[in-house]
Amino acid sequence: MTSTTPVPGRKRDASRDDALRQAALEVLAEVGYDRLTVDAVAARAGAGKATCYRRWASKAELVVDAVSHIKAKLEQPNTGSLRGDLIALTSHATARDDSFRVDVQSGLLTGLVRDAQLREVFAEQFVAPRKAVFRTIFEQAVERGEITPAPNVELLSDIVPSMVFHQLLTTGRPPTPEFVLRVIDEIVLPLAQATPEAKNQQQNQNQTRTPSS
Amino acid sequence: MTSTTPVPGRKRDASRDDALRQAALEVLAEVGYDRLTVDAVAARAGAGKATCYRRWASKAELVVDAVSHIKAKLEQPNTGSLRGDLIALTSHATARDDSFRVDVQSGLLTGLVRDAQLREVFAEQFVAPRKAVFRTIFEQAVERGEITPAPNVELLSDIVPSMVFHQLLTTGRPPTPEFVLRVIDEIVLPLAQATPEAKNQQQNQNQTRTPSS
DNA sequence: GAGTTTCGATACGCTTCAGTTCCGATACAC
DNA sequence: GTGTATCGGAACTGAAGCGTATCGAAACTC
Secondary structure, X not given: OOOOOOOOXXXXXXXXXXXXXXXXXXXXXXXXXXXXXXXXXXXXXXXXXXXXXXXXXXXXXXXXXXXXXXOOOOOOOOOOOHHHHHHHXXXXXXXXXXXXXXXXXXXXXXXXXXXXXXHHHHHHHHHHHHHHHHHHHHHXXXXXXXXXXXXXXXXXXXXXXXXXXXXXXXXXXXXXXXHHHHHXXXXXXXXXXXXXXXHHHHHHHHHHOOOOO | OXXXXXXXXXXXXXXXXXXXXXXXXXXXXXXXXXXXXXHHHHHHHOOOHHHHHOXXXXXXXXXXXXXXXXXOOOOOXXXXXXXXXXXXXXXXXXOOOOXXXXXXXXXXXXXXXXXXXXXXXXXXXHXXXXXXXXXXXXXXXXXXXXXXXXXXXXXXHHHHHHHHHHHHHHHOOOOOHHHHHHHHHXXXXXXXXXXXXXXXXXXXXXXXXXXXX
């Protein structure tokens, strides 16, 4: 199927693709989606702008492709306790080593509101893997006998990222490790460790009272 | 102090200030901070652009001033139950009547990341009043004997808005009333209604294990 | 009336930046 | 060699959009 017609001319340098994608991520992490310019990306990659537009039709496509090519490598913690796993996972966010990953997410924030394709790749690259890791963390805790199965793992796994983003938006800078720790200890863990009786009690309450609108 | 020197010339029409501020909020709610143009605001207000720049030095100052002049009127619910109050407060977010207020907040989102002054006025106009209302809601529940005093009301009051914003960012549209209801029933209420014993148990856990970083 | 300021409206200058085009040089196929 | 397609680099086009300048008309002080 491929190379049916051996086209003449100089071959495309595949290393330019990677260099441009990497440069795009770096600029994205540094100045954010809005302030990212194609010129800056090309310059960063040591490439011409034409080389960039020969591969991607627009700035949006470039960024989307760059983000979607991120090697996830979000490792699954297994410290032996639910609290340890949660801390291990979320300490990534404040750790120095993959602060780059966080900066990329912050840089994407401004673009998320209006660009549906950006939301798609954001969900695919950051939200979905995180949810999978969270799910496994809770499954491990259940197997360990630490907690009883919670039906709302999906909701619980959104708490930490939600509050981290909210903190980022309202203060302008990433939250402290202490803040993340408080969210884990005062919100996520108490909910996960709630007794089955408490869960039933809560469920009854939902059924008895129905909201107005 | 005022009018020491009766300056000659036509007086400034104070109604133009209000018209421009209102127009700014409307455009902000419709297209967001980035896509808001001063031309559009002036046109919406039926005013000239010069009239606008005679009052505010820049687009940023115009928006900041417009937002800071919003009449808060975030009413304090008092339905007789904690759950009722929480629903009453957060149903505002999805209700038709002050969806405008929500749209303004959404419109501000993109600007929050880079403009510190915008964050300031956002916190002042939206975050702070909301926190005050939340605090009172919990105080009412304590007086009612419904719950015991929670030391982390501040943290609890951030849960709903955080998850609403996160949902907005990752899906592109405001969350459904059902989602908000789930957050209230499965997260906020169980935490608020936790028994004192559970709270102590949780606190002990925090002290025994210390995070690595 | 004379002078001054604001009004809405429009035109203009200026900057930024996406996307295109051209350049000389290089790499590959035939 | 001859073709052609790529490379980095740079110049160019065109569209937004901020902020300024200018206009005739209206409003206000003296």
